[in-house]
Amino acid sequence: MCKPRWRLILVTVSGTQRQQDHPLAGAEDTLKDFWTNRPRRPRRGRKIAGVAAAIANRYQIDPVLVRVLLVVSAIFGGAGLMIYIAGWLFFPDERDQEAPLPALVGRGRSSTGWFFTLFLCAVLFGASIWTFNGEGGAGIVGLALLLTGLFLLHRGRGSLAPRTPPPPPLVTQPTMPLGTDMNAQTSQQPVPPQPDERTGPPAWDPLGAAPFAWDLPDPAPAQPEPQPPAPRRRRSAIGGITLGAALAVGGACALVAPHVSWLTPGHIIGIVLAIVGLGMVGGSLMGGGRGLIGLAVPLALAGFVFTTATSGPVPYDSGQDWGTITSRPTSVAMVAPNYSVGGGTVELDLTALPNTGEVHTSLYAGLGNVSVLVPANADVDVTCDAGLGSVDCLGVEQNKTDAHVNTVDNGTDGAGGLKIYLDARVNSGTVEVRRG
Structure with missing residues (x-):
């Protein structure tokens, strides 16, 4: 039995035909060709570093689309920020020989300094941590989609000529060998012919029949024919x-x-x-x-x-999707076990409760604010959480991502009397617990 051989397949990458004898050879050729013909960051049309404009110019697509995709993927998971910083480091400027990071190791010249290049490397490291450690794997999924899209874009449109031309090659002036006499070189140069200064006919030709004796004005240049107006671009449906x-x-x-x-x-x-x-x-x-x-x-x-x-951890069923919940119970039995909204405000006033008893309640807002007012002499055990926002629990404040405060305050009269156990949380917003 003869073993089957891989068929020779012609693959077109950036206008060149190559042979492959393995199914992965096409992907390998595409990656090599992408690195060889990387997008170049233009000087005109850039917003920050020109990465989005470089991709759009290289593959002749709308740069606004590239910017929108990068911004959206940067918000949801951080992949867009990681791709942008990587493009800043590996895409050369249109006036440079090499990109900042390869130039840092001596592979060419770049106008980006070594200090700023190292700073971009640090930013890329932080963005990668954010991307790979994000909740739900959104960053990893976004990164995979962006890289796959860039690969397919180069494979399908890599043969298009970039709108940004490559930098012109360096032109060196010819040098003369040592010991050359500059005066001798100059003296050997032929003397250009002097223009004829005569403006009238010579003495031997009073009638001006000699052709060079006439000083006629140059004919007026022909007016260019008006160009027809460019046809209007057909609007796409x-x-x-x-x-x-x-x-x-x-x-x-x-x-x-x-x-x-x-x-x-x-x-x-x-x-x-x-x-x-x-x-x-x-x-x-x-x-x-x-x-x-x-x-x-x-x-x-x-x-x-x-x-x-x-989204986020909800320790109980949400009471309503959107709106405002306001409650001021006057007895311990009137305090609900939880107050929650998907988006809106939760306001709970416990100052009308009696001085004895025990209260357990939880408050939650997906997007909004939670505010609790407790009596001045009550013993309060409170936990405040904010995924994105700020908390102020009985004077203890935090303003950061995943803010968390757990505190116990027995009031001005010390331990004893009404006991209140609170659990206040928001995904995005503010949490405030104070005494009335």
Whole structure:
């Protein structure tokens, strides 16, 4: 039996044909070609370092799309920030020979100094920690999607000529050998002919018949013919098709949502945003769909709000999705075991309670504020948590990510009397517990 051999397949990478005898050879050639023909960061059109503009110029797509993808992926998981800093380090400037990081190890010249290059390396290390240690693996998923998209983009459009030309080669002046007499060199140069200074006919030609005796003006240059106006670019229908599909799918999900528990407002916004994102990608390749950015930005913000309001640890069932809860019980029995909203405000006033008894209650807001007012003489054991925001629990303050305070305060009269056990939490917002 003869062993099967890999067929020789012609693979086109950046306009060149190569042979491969292994299924992974095409991917290897694409990666090598990407490194050889990396995007160059332009001077014009950049916002920070020109990484997004470099990718757009290299593959002839809309730079706004690249910026939106990097910003969104930077907010959700940090992958966009990691890719941007890496591009800053490995994509050369259009006027430099090499990128900052390869130039740091002596592989070329870069206008970026060594100190700033080391600073960018430190930022890249911090961004990688944020990306790989994020909750739910959003950073890893975003990084994988961005790298896969960049690989496919180079494989499909790597043969396109970049809009940013490579830097011109260095031109060196010719040098003369030592001991050369400069005066001798100069004396050997031929003397250019002097122009004829005569403006009138010579004495031997009073009628001016000699052709060189006439001093006629130069003919006026011919006027260039007016160029026809450039034809108007045909407007792509990708924007309208995407908008119609997003409205249709979003409306259908809203109608089905009461019967399907999974279709929360956050999930519906995510589905619509995915359709808009696909339309933006298709529009960047077909020359249209730029107006979809005005729809994608508010949808992304709304998705962030709904996701924040419904994510995070919830130690009890949420009482309502959105709104304000205000309560001022006058007895221990009137205090509910929990007060919670997905987004809004929870206000609890316990100053009307009697001086004896024991209270256990919890307060939660996904996106919003929690405020508790306790009696001046009550013994309070309180735990305050804020995933993103600030806490102020009986004078103990924290303002940072994952703020946590646990304190016990027996009031002005010392231990004894009414005992209150509180657990106040928010995903994004503020927590305040103070005495009335």
